[in-house]
Amino acid sequence: xxxxxxxxxxxxxxxxxxxxxxxxxxxxxxxxxxxxxxxxxxxxxxxxxxxxxxxxxxxxxxxxxxxxxxxxxxxxxxxxxxxxxxxxxxxxxxxxxxxxxxxxxxxxxxxxxxxxxxxxxxxxxxxxxxxxxxxxxxxxxxxxxxxxxxxxxxx
Numbered sequence: 001x002x003x004x005x006x007x008x009x010x011x012x013x014x015x016x017x018x019x020x021x022x023x024x025x026x027x028x029x030x031x032x033x034x035x036x037x038x039x040x041x042x043x044x045x046x047x048x049x050x051x052x053x054x055x056x057x058x059x060x061x062x063x064x065x066x067x068x069x070x071x072x073x074x075x076x077x078x079x080x081x082x083x084x085x086x087x088x089x090x091x092x093x094x095x096x097x098x099x100x101x102x103x104x105x106x107x108x109x110x111x112x113x114x115x116x117x118x119x120x121x122x123x124x125x126x127x128x129x130x131x132x133x134x135x136x137x138x139x140x141x142x143x144x145x146x147x148x149x150x151x152x153x154x155x
Contacts, residue, residue: 070106072152125150
């Protein structure tokens with residue numbers, strides 16, 4: 001009987017030393033257990049923080065950055081445009097303005113006379129495009145063309 005008691009006491013001692021919070025502190029009887037709701041909130045909080053850290057943060061796009069990036073975009077889609085920009089043979093130009101607090105508008109006047117406007121969201125960089133061709137299309141019409149201006153910055 002003494003032998004059984006010693007084995008049982010030794011086993012309990014080992015079991016109790018294995019029950020720790022993982023940070024070296026013992027889990028005592030007076031400590032309040034974490035409820036399932038609190039545990040779920042802690043996990044959700046950590047997941048939200050991880051998602052926020054993974055989300056890219058961007059600086060606000062300036063008018064100059066938008067203008068240069070739209071030029072880069074146009075030249076990438078029409079490499080001949082680069083030689084037209086410096087030529088007296090073509091009436092090609094770019095102009096930049098702000099339409100709303102969160103939007104920059106870059107106007108590209110093509111050698112064909114078309115007025116193409118690039119509406120840039122200053123915070124996200126998302127762009128949509130409209131076109132107006134005086135005498136042919138007298139109202140500005142949105143095209144299906146969209147892209148992110150950040151893909152053409154610093155090129």
